[in-house]
Amino acid sequence: MQADTVFVDQLKCEAVIGVFDWEKQITQPLFLDLEMSWDHRPAAASDDYRHALCYDTVSTAVTELVEGRPHELVETVAERVAELIRSRFGVHWVRVTVNKPGAVKNAANLGVRIERGSRTHP
């Protein structure tokens, strides 16, 4: 079981997101939490960036995806982000939380959280 992770908390993306017509005319902030399994031992032993999963590169790619086209559902955003992280960066397990604060008047926060892949990869 691989327990090491790289994480990014509260990545802010200005997205066209929502099911209602008025939401398709504006951008709204989404805040993404990403958690990605990654074995840190090769990078730590060599002190070599090439063995690391770069949180900056991942964050840029995710922002481009989320801001690059409109979405109706936060579920779709979460799924597409998980697929991107797994396919482009070779991450075996990912947890993606998409927060859409302000969408419900009396709620502090809301959104969806998904996990994709297996943490038991050697």
Ligand SMILES: Nc1nc2c(c(=O)[nH]1)N=C([C@H](O)[C@@H](O)CO)CN2
């Ligand atoms: N499970 C979901 N429920 C809702 C979503 C969503 O993306 N997933 N979206 C909306 C509206 O866009 C809402 O955020 C507008 O305030 C409603 N429910």
